[in-house]
Amino acid sequence: MKRHLEHTLSTPLTVELAQTQDLDELLVVARQAFTETYEPIGVKPAGIVRRYVEETFTREWLLPQLGDYFVAKVGGKIVGFAGLDARTEVPVSVADSNAIYFSGLYLLQGFQGLGLGRKFFEARSRHALARGFTSAWLSVWRLNAGAVEFHRRMGFEVVGEQEWRYEADGETWICEDWVMRIRLDASSQGSAFV
Numbered sequence: 552m553k554r555h556l557e558h559t560l561s562t563p564l565t566v567e568l569a570q571t572q573d574l575d576e577l578l579v580v581a582r583q584a585f586t587e588t589y590e591p592i593g594v595k596p597a598g599i600v601r602r603y604v605e606e607t608f609t610r611e612w613l614l615p616q617l618g619d620y621f622v623a624k625v626g627g628k629i630v631g632f633a634g635l636d637a638r639t640e641v642p643v644s645v646a647d648s649n650a651i652y653f654s655g656l657y658l659l660q661g662f663q664g665l666g667l668g669r670k671f672f673e674a675r676s677r678h679a680l681a682r683g684f685t686s687a688w689l690s691v692w693r694l695n696a697g698a699v700e701f702h703r704r705m706g707f708e709v710v711g712e713q714e715w716r717y718e719a720d721g722e723t724w725i726c727e728d729w730v731m732r733i734r735l736d737a738s739s740q741g742s743a744f745v
Contacts, residue, residue: 562625562626563625563626564623564624564625564665564666564667564670565623565624565625565670566621566622566623566624566667566670566671566673566674567621567622567624567674568618568620568621568622568678569617569618569620569621569622569632570617571617573617573622573629574610574613574614574617575610576628576629577613577617577620577622577629577632578608578609578610578613580622580629580630580631580632580657580659581604581608581613581632581657582604582605582608583659584631584632584657584658584659584660585600585603585604585608585657586600586601586604587659587660588657588695592694592695594724599717599719599722599724600724602719602720603717603719603724606719616634616636619634619635619636619637620632620633620634620635621633621634621671621674621675621678623658623662623667623670623671625662625665630658630659630661630662630667631656631657631658631659631662631667631671632655632656632657633653633654633655633656633657633671633674633675634653634654634655635651635652635653635654635675635678635679636651636652636654637651637652637682637684639652639654641688642688642711642713642730643711644710644711644712644730644732645686645688645710645711645730645732646710646732647685647686647688647732647734649683649684649685649686650684650685650686650687650688650732651679651682651684651686651687651688652687652688652689653675653687653688653689654689656668656671656672656698668701668705669705672705675687676735679735680735684735685734685735686732686733686734686735687732687733687735688710688730688731688732688733689702689707689730689731690713690715690728690729690730690731691728691729691731692715692726692727692728693712693726693727693728693729694726699729699731702731703731705733706733707731707732707733708731708732708733709729709730709731710730710731710732711729711730712727712728712729712730713728713730714726714727714728715728
């Protein structure tokens with residue numbers, strides 16, 4: 552990570568809405584970042600993370616929702632992504648029917664700790680507020696301690712739990728997730744949390 556940190560000290564770090572020309576690079580980064588996040592945790596059964604990535608992170612999956620994804624760029628190269636999804640059903644525990652789903656936030660390991668997570672949070676919050684949403688919610692695997700702590704620092708609170716499942720070749724990957732919510736506040740401009 553030190554090599555990337557030294558490189559980025561003089562390189563602009565940006566977060567912007569994904570464009571069509573970002574699609575192929577975004578898919579490569581999505582696959583790598585997801586794998587870097589979950590394989591080291593020891594997800595069982597072995598190999599199921601890679602199967603999930605191969606089946607899920609495809610052009611057909613991403614292209615229809617590309618306009619709701621942000622990319623982090625360092626020196627013009629994509630190093631992470633985060634999405635918004637107004638189509639996903641809001642869990643009862645969120646207690647706000649006018650909430651938008653913050654769908655995933657992934658950074659390549661070498662680019663974590665540079666403030667890009669906060670930039671993603673701020674960009675998605677501004678975008679959600681501009682679309683009239685009053686809250687945001689997300690689902691985070693309880694065992695992903697870094698992600699849970701990051702979202703707490705941003706102001707999210709745990710409001711419930713849900714199970715996430717992926718099945719392939721007769722094997723099942725089950726994640727017990729926290730459902731977290733934050734109320735968005737138009738007057739808070741930069742950070743958008745109360």
